[in-house]
Amino acid sequence: MFSPQPIGHIKSPYDNTKQIPKGPGAKHEAEGILEILPQFALGLTDIEGFSHLFVIWVFDRSEDYELLGTPPVDDRPHGVFATRSPRRPNPIGLTVVELLRRDGNSLHVRGLDMLDGTPILDLKPYLSSIPAEQIRRGWLAEAEARRAHPSPA
Numbered sequence: 251m252f253s254p255q256p257i258g259h260i261k262s263p264y265d266n267t268k269q270i271p272k273g274p275g276a277k278h279e280a281e282g283i284l285e286i287l288p289q290f291a292l293g294l295t296d297i298e299g300f301s302h303l304f305v306i307w308v309f310d311r312s313e314d315y316e317l318l319g320t321p322p323v324d325d326r327p328h329g330v331f332a333t334r335s336p337r338r339p340n341p342i343g344l345t346v347v348e349l350l351r352r353d354g355n356s357l358h359v360r361g362l363d364m365l366d367g368t369p370i371l372d373l374k375p376y377l378s379s380i381p382a383e384q385i386r387r388g389w390l391a392e393a394e395a396r397r398a399h400p401s402p403a
């Protein structure tokens with residue numbers, strides 16, 4: 251194994267998890283900055299050409315983990331690996347952001363769902379070759395359908 255070290259930190263408008271949109275229909279449109287440490291700046295070469303990035307980061311303010319939990323979009327429990335819960339055995343987050351512009355070591359982005367100061371582990375260009383119609387959304391699609399058409403009590 252390896253000892254992860256942050257390549258930078260996130261400047262986000264959120265300093266409290268309650269401020270971050272959650273639950274059905276939540277949209278992540280917050281803007282902020284990925285501040286990359288100077289010693290890793292060379293690694294940003296040619297990143298400007300990509301519209302979206304995967305940000306791999308640390309849930310640094312999560313404590314402990316839960317293998318089965320009930321996410322805010324459902325009233326039924328699901329396995330942690332079938333959710334995007336912050337309470338995971340390895341507290342690693344993955345968010346797709348839109349790259350608005352680069353200013354030296356600072357990447358201005360839209361679509362944040364992390365707290366201010368969150369450590370960044372890695373960045374990768376967002377590429378997906380999977381057609382939308384081939385993607386199955388599992389329990390999430392079922393929860394959305396139940397919410398749209400509640401069964402009579």
Ligand SMILES: C[S@@+](CC[C@H](N)C(=O)[O-])C[C@H]1O[C@@H](n2cnc3c(N)ncnc32)[C@H](O)[C@@H]1O
Nearest residue numbers: 267270309310311312334336343344364365368
């Ligand atoms: C549901 S998780 C999804 C994160 C990411 N998109 C993913 O799929 O891995 C997002 C939530 O994590 C929590 N969170 C954000 N930043 C955090 C941090 N640095 N430490 C702990 N929890 C954090 C907030 O409650 C936020 O609403």
